[in-house]
Amino acid sequence: MHDISLETLSNWSKLGHRTAIGETLFLLGKENSKVYVATADLTPTARLTHFLDAFPDRFFDVGIAEQNLIDFTAGMAKEGLLTFAVGLAAFIPMRCAEQMRINMGYMNLNVKAIGIEAGVRFGPLGNTHFAMDDIAVARTIPNMTVLAPSDPLSIYKAVYAAANHSGPVYIRLTGAPGFPILYPDDFEFVIGRAIEYKKGRDIAIISTGSVLAAAIGAADLLEAQGISVRVIDMHTIKPLDTAILDRVFAENRLILTVEEHSNIGGLGSAVAEYKAGIDQTPRQIICGLGDSFKKVGSYDFQMQASGLTAVELANVAMANLR
Amino acid sequence: MNQNEAIPFIQEKAAAMRRDCIEMGYSAGNHGAHFGPALSCIEVVASLFFGVMNHNPQVPSMANRDRFVLSKGHACLAYYAALVEAGYFAREVMYTFKHDNSYLSGHPICHPEYGLEVASGSLGNGFAVACGMAMAGKVKKESHNVYCILGDGECDEGLVWEAAMNAAKNELDNLIAVVDRNSFQLAGKTHEIMNLNLEAIWKAFGWDVQMVADGNDVQSVLTALNEMKNSKSGRPHVIIAKTLKGKGVSFMENNLAWHAAPLSKINYEQAVTELDAQQVGGQSNA
Ligand SMILES: Cc1ncc(C[n+]2csc(CCOP(=O)(O)OP(=O)(O)O)c2C)c(N)n1
Numbered sequence: 299m300h301d302i303s304l305e306t307l308s309n310w311s312k313l314g315h316r317t318a319i320g321e322t323l324f325l326l327g328k329e330n331s332k333v334y335v336a337t338a339d340l341t342p343t344a345r346l347t348h349f350l351d352a353f354p355d356r357f358f359d360v361g362i363a364e365q366n367l368i369d370f371t372a373g374m375a376k377e378g379l380l381t382f383a384v385g386l387a388a389f390i391p392m393r394c395a396e397q398m399r400i401n402m403g404y405m406n407l408n409v410k411a412i413g414i415e416a417g418v419r420f421g422p423l424g425n426t427h428f429a430m431d432d433i434a435v436a437r438t439i440p441n442m443t444v445l446a447p448s449d450p451l452s453i454y455k456a457v458y459a460a461a462n463h464s465g466p467v468y469i470r471l472t473g474a475p476g477f478p479i480l481y482p483d484d485f486e487f488v489i490g491r492a493i494e495y496k497k498g499r500d501i502a503i504i505s506t507g508s509v510l511a512a513a514i515g516a517a518d519l520l521e522a523q524g525i526s527v528r529v530i531d532m533h534t535i536k537p538l539d540t541a542i543l544d545r546v547f548a549e550n551r552l553i554l555t556v557e558e559h560s561n562i563g564g565l566g567s568a569v570a571e572y573k574a575g576i577d578q579t580p581r582q583i584i585c586g587l588g589d590s591f592k593k594v595g596s597y598d599f600q601m602q603a604s605g606l607t608a609v610e611l612a613n614v615a616m617a618n619l620r
Numbered sequence: 621m622n623q624n625e626a627i628p629f630i631q632e633k634a635a636a637m638r639r640d641c642i643e644m645g646y647s648a649g650n651h652g653a654h655f656g657p658a659l660s661c662i663e664v665v666a667s668l669f670f671g672v673m674n675h676n677p678q679v680p681s682m683a684n685r686d687r688f689v690l691s692k693g694h695a696c697l698a699y700y701a702a703l704v705e706a707g708y709f710a711r712e713v714m715y716t717f718k719h720d721n722s723y724l725s726g727h728p729i730c731h732p733e734y735g736l737e738v739a740s741g742s743l744g745n746g747f748a749v750a751c752g753m754a755m756a757g758k759v760k761k762e763s764h765n766v767y768c769i770l771g772d773g774e775c776d777e778g779l780v781w782e783a784a785m786n787a788a789k790n791e792l793d794n795l796i797a798v799v800d801r802n803s804f805q806l807a808g809k810t811h812e813i814m815n816l817n818l819e820a821i822w823k824a825f826g827w828d829v830q831m832v833a834d835g836n837d838v839q840s841v842l843t844a845l846n847e848m849k850n851s852k853s854g855r856p857h858v859i860i861a862k863t864l865k866g867k868g869v870s871f872m873e874n875n876l877a878w879h880a881a882p883l884s885k886i887n888y889e890q891a892v893t894e895l896d897a898q899q900v901g902g903q904s905n906a
Pocket of ligand 1: 338339340362386389393656657658660692694695741742743744770771772773774775800802803804805806807810865879
């Protein structure tokens with residue numbers, strides 16, 4: 299259950315994932331006085347001003363110091379506080395990977411790290427500001443839960459799920475202002491349980507994050523050609539929903555994994571790692587950002603260049619369906 | 621050129637660079653640009669490229685060139701403006717800033733043909749790399765200097781201090797850092813986010829420190845840089861230059877909204893009018 303109106307969701311969709319996360323943290327902070335938020339000089343960027351104004355005693359800016367951000371929030375979590383550490387996904391988790399390994403993973407502390415602007419949305423800012431590797435880094439840390447919600451309501455749900463989960467969580471956020479509403483109605487978001495967004499027999503497109511919109515678009519294009527496509531929103535990359543994968547292996551002929559992330563170490567790798575131990579599984583094509591630094595260019599340019607559009611994904615599916 | 625001749629020349633370059641920043645930032649359209657961070661350090665960058673550093677746009681990788689690292693990479697407009705004014709690349713290239721496939725990214729890439737030495741923008745890293753470059757200069761017994769510009773907010777990063785202590789330990793007096801003390805960072809005023817006594821801290825880390833009260837005054841900046849450039853004290857040097865974020869465009873000055881933002885046509889025209897008026901007045905307001 300949630301009390302987010304469709305009007306609010308439209309607003310978050312229009313303004314992008316930063317507004318969705320900032321407002322969600324504000325709502326959570328209002329309900330739960332044990333929620334603390336810390337950031338590294340990103341208060342306006344991550345739309346945390348609302349939280350700061352309402353709960354100044356529960357808000358900390360550690361300065362431009364991402365490693366310290368994680369250790370500081372870990373220390374607070376050690377003493378029983380529910381802490382959210384918010385930063386740019388380009389620097390969280392990469393800049394503070396070891397802090398996350400030891401002080402979130404090893405000590406299993408209740409820190410929720412949130413990386414905004416994951417993927418290549420910062421296209422014109424260049425590769426220093428891309429996060430093409432954050433799933434890989436976070437996923438290899440034992441105990442870490444890794445979430446990548448796809449739309450405004452699922453961001454809200456992911457944050458609440460993370461707050462109710464005891465243990466370290468990394469939430470990666472993607473999607474530009476205007477990212478569409480994919481869940482207009484209430485739905486159940488359970489960590490580790492993927493959502494079958496659409497049923498289908500031939501191909502299974504398994505997607506994570508806001509690129510789900512392109513996956514759905516690809517499915518529509520393929521259906522128009524008489525190909526039946528199942529679409530799965532793998533909002534939790536770790537722990538991976540292997541039960542749904544077992545069904546896919548038994549029922550579909552081709553798998554596309556889709557992610558705004560390096561082809562190495564992300565959702566595609568996670569699926570392939572599980573698949574490797576099982577006989578007679580369908581072929582899997584990993585559709586991601588490849589393994590290269592990118593040229594400068596707009597978000598659309600980046601997604602186009604990596605083939606992460608409905609049309610390109612449908613083409614890849616067609617070319618590989620036998 | 622002696623210093624008295626150099627000053628008007630640098631002022632002229634600084635004025636042209638400010639104009640270039642506005643042109644480039646405007647041509648980025650809705651992507652916007654980091655105007656405030658670039659405009660605050662124009663006099664420092666202009667003094668380095670047009671008064672202090674030994675470099676040659678015809679031979680960008682000249683072995684004995686002085687090295688330049690813009691550690692606060694988001695201020696790249698100032699860097700690109702210096703490179704275009706010096707002739708490293710054609711003026712048309714400037715208008716590709718942030719466009720698809722451009723070399724002029726929102727943070728510098730490593731592209732030696734254009735005089736772009738080090739990819740920066742992940743704060744703290746450029747400075748630490750500059751320290752390594754200065755160490756290499758010592759090891760190879762080369763005589764050039766390494767110049768590096770940091771933000772005052774950037775000094776929050778632990779890495780800055782790890783690098784600073786290492787530079788002092790290795791007696792890198794061929795390293796000259798400038799902290800662009802514009803007293804703002806991304807989310808607010810620097811003293812509100814992390815109130816650092818930079819002068820005392822850099823001194824405590826074993827650096828030669830010079831305070832420049834007006835880092836937008838070419839004469840003060842040039843004097844400080846020339847003094848440090850020739851000093852072989854056995855200690856690395858840092859100039860803490862007090863500047864104005866957004867300097868030169870009234871609505872951008874000390875206005876956090878212009879840390880990074882798109883420039884509308886109306887704002888563009890106002891900025892250009894103001895900058896042109898400053899130039900006509902015979903002084904770049906430097
Ligand atoms: C490691 C890292 N963390 C965060 C950022 C995002 N960021 C870009 S500019 C900026 C503020 C920089 O402030 P300052 O160093 O004072 O430079 P100014 O813009 O004021 O000149 C921040 C936090 C970044 N680029 N790198």
